[in-house]
Amino acid sequence: MPSWEDSYLGRLRALTGDEPVLLTIGARAVLRDPGGRVLLIRRSDNGRWALPAGTMELGQTLRECAIREVFEETGLTAHTVTPFALYSGEKPHTNVFGATYQHVSLAVRVDSWSGELLRVTDETLDAAFYPPGALPGDLAGSVPLTLGDLARFESGEPFRLV
Template sequence: MALTWAESYLGRVRGTVGDIDTLLFVGARGVILDDQNRLLLIQRSDNHHWAMPAGAMELGESMEECAIRETWEETGLTATSLTPFAFYSNYTFTNGYGHTYQQILMSFRIHTWEGELLRQTEESVDAGFFPLDALPGRKSFIIEETLADLAEFEKTGRLVLK
């Protein structure tokens, strides 16, 4: 069962420190490409941007477990085989609620998964697989960079560090 924002670790910390301070956001992102090389994207319920499944870690969770959980929460799919390909620690961003975070995030290539894709969840209003040259509407700014980092990892075999 998914936690509400207020129940999540990051929600509890944000509730304690308020809206002004920058917090560390530790999390994971899952990248799924199907057998037709189409990218799985969700349309987020909070800002309606199209994005890859991703989110914050909970206490006691590994980054890999976070990627699996977030993918399941946002798509209904359970990742069964995944590989880390990029580690990010240099992004600071302010979200639509005015909360500022420095992001520490691992991107995982999800090779295999189980389950049926849910087009709507508590965290997404739509989801689907899209050709890389025809991604939908308002997109998360990170999609292009993440795909470029995946291509770099696949070419070199070395984890991308940023």
């Protein structure tokens, strides 16, 4: 795994600085255990609970991005994923490091996975499975939105394009 500075986005930020809004593309993943609990990670950059997610690297597909992010942030290996929503209308936001982005993010459901959960990684302060009705406080805003869209998709509604 390359360092952030060596990643595509890190190298691009080194050229542009924090000022311009950059358009990024990536993936977020909903991974559930056999009991239906949702895997959340506590991000090391802002301390909030979120779904495993991140930005694509050059030469990578969105599927590969989702699988890589799950592994990097949890130690779990996602084997199959199903896309259910694409979020492209999110307003630009400034991260804790002062850089501003507008994200395009594909949401996927992890259909099969293996491995042992790592609660702490280079990118996470903690990771745990939570019942959908009892999520922790300090939750990223994308979590309820994504879980709601997954529930709609699983009830038969079409892929959501936002």
